[in-house]
Amino acid sequence: MVDATNPRGAKPKPRFSGRNIMLYGxxxxxxxxxxxxxxxxxxxxxxxxxxxxxxxxxSPPVEITFQPWVKAWAEACTGLNCDGLSRGFFNxxxxxxxxxxxxxxxxxxxxxxxxxxxxxxxDIFFTILIFGSFIPYQVMLYPMVIILRELGIxxxxxxxxxxxxxxxxxxxTLLFRNYFSSLPEELFxxxxxxGAGFWGIFFKIMVPMSLPIFVVALILQVTGIWNDFLFGxxxxxxxxxxxxxxxxxxxxxVQGIKEYNVNMAATLLTGLVPLVIxxxxxxxxxxxxxxxxxxx
Amino acid sequence: xxxxxxxxxxxxxxxxxxxxxxxxxxxxxxxFIVLLGPSGCGKSTLLNCLAGLLDITDGQIFIKGKxxxxxxxSDRGIGMVFQSYALYPQMTVRGNLSFGxxxxxxxxxxxxxxxxxxxxxxxxxxxxxxxxxALSGGQRQRVAIGRALVxxxxxxxxxxxxxxxxxxxxxxxxVEIKRLHNKLNNTMVYVTHDQIEALTLADRIAVMRGxxxxxxxxxxxIYNRPSNLFVAGFIGSPSMNFLHGATVESGRAFQFGSVKxxxxxxxxxxxxxxxxxxxxxxxxxxxxxxxxxxxxxIAATVEIDEPxxxxxxxxxxxxxxxxxxxxxxxxxxxxxxxxxxxxxxxxKASIFDSGTEQRI
Numbered sequence: 001m002v003d004a005t006n007p008r009g010a011k012p013k014p015r016f017s018g019r020n021i022m023l024y025g026x027x028x029x030x031x032x033x034x035x036x037x038x039x040x041x042x043x044x045x046x047x048x049x050x051x052x053x054x055x056x057x058x059s060p061p062v063e064i065t066f067q068p069w070v071k072a073w074a075e076a077c078t079g080l081n082c083d084g085l086s087r088g089f090f091n092x093x094x095x096x097x098x099x100x101x102x103x104x105x106x107x108x109x110x111x112x113x114x115x116x117x118x119x120x121x122x123d124i125f126f127t128i129l130i131f132g133s134f135i136p137y138q139v140m141l142y143p144m145v146i147i148l149r150e151l152g153i154x155x156x157x158x159x160x161x162x163x164x165x166x167x168x169x170x171x172x173t174l175l176f177r178n179y180f181s182s183l184p185e186e187l188f189x190x191x192x193x194x195g196a197g198f199w200g201i202f203f204k205i206m207v208p209m210s211l212p213i214f215v216v217a218l219i220l221q222v223t224g225i226w227n228d229f230l231f232g233x234x235x236x237x238x239x240x241x242x243x244x245x246x247x248x249x250x251x252x253x254v255q256g257i258k259e260y261n262v263n264m265a266a267t268l269l270t271g272l273v274p275l276v277i278x279x280x281x282x283x284x285x286x287x288x289x290x291x292x293x294x295x296x
Numbered sequence: 297x298x299x300x301x302x303x304x305x306x307x308x309x310x311x312x313x314x315x316x317x318x319x320x321x322x323x324x325x326x327x328f329i330v331l332l333g334p335s336g337c338g339k340s341t342l343l344n345c346l347a348g349l350l351d352i353t354d355g356q357i358f359i360k361g362k363x364x365x366x367x368x369x370s371d372r373g374i375g376m377v378f379q380s381y382a383l384y385p386q387m388t389v390r391g392n393l394s395f396g397x398x399x400x401x402x403x404x405x406x407x408x409x410x411x412x413x414x415x416x417x418x419x420x421x422x423x424x425x426x427x428x429x430a431l432s433g434g435q436r437q438r439v440a441i442g443r444a445l446v447x448x449x450x451x452x453x454x455x456x457x458x459x460x461x462x463x464x465x466x467x468x469x470x471v472e473i474k475r476l477h478n479k480l481n482n483t484m485v486y487v488t489h490d491q492i493e494a495l496t497l498a499d500r501i502a503v504m505r506g507x508x509x510x511x512x513x514x515x516x517x518i519y520n521r522p523s524n525l526f527v528a529g530f531i532g533s534p535s536m537n538f539l540h541g542a543t544v545e546s547g548r549a550f551q552f553g554s555v556k557x558x559x560x561x562x563x564x565x566x567x568x569x570x571x572x573x574x575x576x577x578x579x580x581x582x583x584x585x586x587x588x589x590x591x592x593x594i595a596a597t598v599e600i601d602e603p604x605x606x607x608x609x610x611x612x613x614x615x616x617x618x619x620x621x622x623x624x625x626x627x628x629x630x631x632x633x634x635x636x637x638x639x640x641x642x643x644k645a646s647i648f649d650s651g652t653e654q655r656i
Contacts, residue, residue: 184380184382186378186379186380186382186455187382187384189344189347189349189369189376189378189382190376190378190382190383190384190443191384191395192348192349192368192369192370193347193349193369193370193374193375193376193396194370194395194396194399194443194447195368195369195370195371195396195399195400196370196395196399200399204384204395205384208386209385209386
């Protein structure tokens with residue numbers, strides 16, 4: 001815990017020292033590097049095609065138009081479908097919500113059981129689980145396809161939900177295990193003496209104390225699943241493509257003229273969800289990461 | 297009197313490490329037992345076994361005559377108070393107190409009644425709607441005791457409950473726990489490494505080392521007649537003076553260096569003649585005097601004088617560089633280097649066999 005009463009940090013230095021100019025100069029250059037593409041995208045997406053052809057990619061639009069955004073959302077064509085990204089968006093939402101809920105629910109119980117209800121072989125179980133996170137996904141693609149086919153859910157949204165839940169398990173379990181092991185063990189003991197069972201302790205004692213780590217898990221899963229392309233393209237069919245796959249199809253379509261403004265708008269739309277999540281919960285995220293890292 | 301707790305041949309191994317070794321312990325109804333020992337001696341482990349928080353390797357545990365060896369913690373009729381208080385942070389004091397009762401599906405009016413009673417006994421009524429974070433250390437520990445109290449249990453288990461408190465609060469709560477015991481007359485098992493707590497609270501103290509109870513006796517007995525060298529050295533501050541020597545003249549005298557002490561009046565077993573023995577003398581069982589009495593005094597030189605308020609401790613060097621401490625009334629200041637004679641009260645001394653380390 002930081003002691004707020006004592007002075008901390010280095011001695012204050014003059015504002016325009018050579019060191020500060022170097023430091024902030026570097027920071028500004030790096031910021032520009034990251035902001036420029038975004039700037040170009042936003043500007044391009046609000047220009048008409050004639051203006052884009054002039055080639056001034058950094059300049060703001062002379063005539064602002066939101067037509068590309070509308071087209072990207074509702075009219076852009078991929079193959080035979082011409083309903084834009086909206087279909088992909090709703091597919092992604094339908095994949096995202098059950099995947100996030102299911103993976104966090106299972107992983108939190110996993111972590112809790114691994115810390116507080118240690119069973120014979122729980123260490124080995126955990127080691128195997130963690131090992132799973134080091135295996136490249138590509139190795140498991142084909143076996144997964146066969147498993148889903150045998151289960152009869154290949155190509156459905158639920159198939160993809162299952163895949164996301166499984167592949168999220170190692171890192172999420174690790175996250176929850178570390179967080180729960182940082183909670184005092186005596187609390188768990190006290191609850192047992194008080195007659196609470198496995199689920200009673202989990203829901204009444206552990207979960208209410210673990211909001212930060214649930215937020216971290218939520219952010220990791222939402223961004224991870226939303227941005228996923230590989231699983232989406234492998235495990236779904238054109239009707240159920242998630243937004244990222246559809247974005248790719250729109251941007252990479254070879255027919256007709258390249259509508260840069262529509263492509264830019266589509267890309268921004270796709271990136272909006274994780275961005276919003278970060279803005280809303282950034283503070284909780286940092287707190288949760290820090291809390292989870294205390295003990296491992 | 298029936299036994300409240302009976303522990304039979306309790307054994308606990310963590311992998312290859314044996315933590316508790318064939319332990320037997322009977323606790324009478326209403327008795328206050330303190331488990332005392334250095335860290336790692338298995339005292340907290342024993343308490344966790346009694347509470348049912350650790351699965352034991354072998355043996356049996358009875359509480360109130362009922363075999364609870366494999367019973368759930370909540371079914372054993374025990375309440376437990378932890379060192380870190382272990383209050384549920386998201387619940388109010390009232391929520392903390394009622395959690396166990398709600399789990400037992402007790403009707404609300406009965407819960408309210410019990411909380412009111414516990415709050416009154418512990419004087420925490422104004423705190424009932426606060427969260428633990430808004431309480432001081434002493435208040436938290438009181439709530440933790442209350443959590444055991446409301447469950448109306450036969451046995452209270454305390455796991456170093458005062459270790460996280462500062463010295464002043466500790467002595468206050470110590471008295472309060474004693475008062476609580478007088479009032480409720482429950483059986484209490486109390487784990488501590490603080491010998492003052494042990495000596496003041498206990499009806500009987502179990503001094504433990506290496507998973508074995510070294511001595512189980514009343515505090516005075518433990519203090520005055522420690523059963524072995526470990527107990528003698530562990531209890532008492534500063535610790536007992538140990539003189540390494542031999543018993544001679546068929547056990548009538550103790551010889552170390554050139555000094556020979558008369559053992560007439562020793563309270564213990566047959567001393568016999570032993571080539572190696574240890575004489576234990578507590579600092580308060582020695583008196584400083586100017587003149588020598590053959591067979592009753594040890595010559596020594598004053599090294600350091602430590603005034604402690606009520607009395608003072610004098611550290612001396614005896615024959616052969618042996619360091620000794622003596623407790624003397626505070627009026628008497630001793631200058632460094634003063635040659636004195638220490639008179640031994642042999643009736644309060646302890647003699648140990650060097651080999652077995654047992655008291656004779």
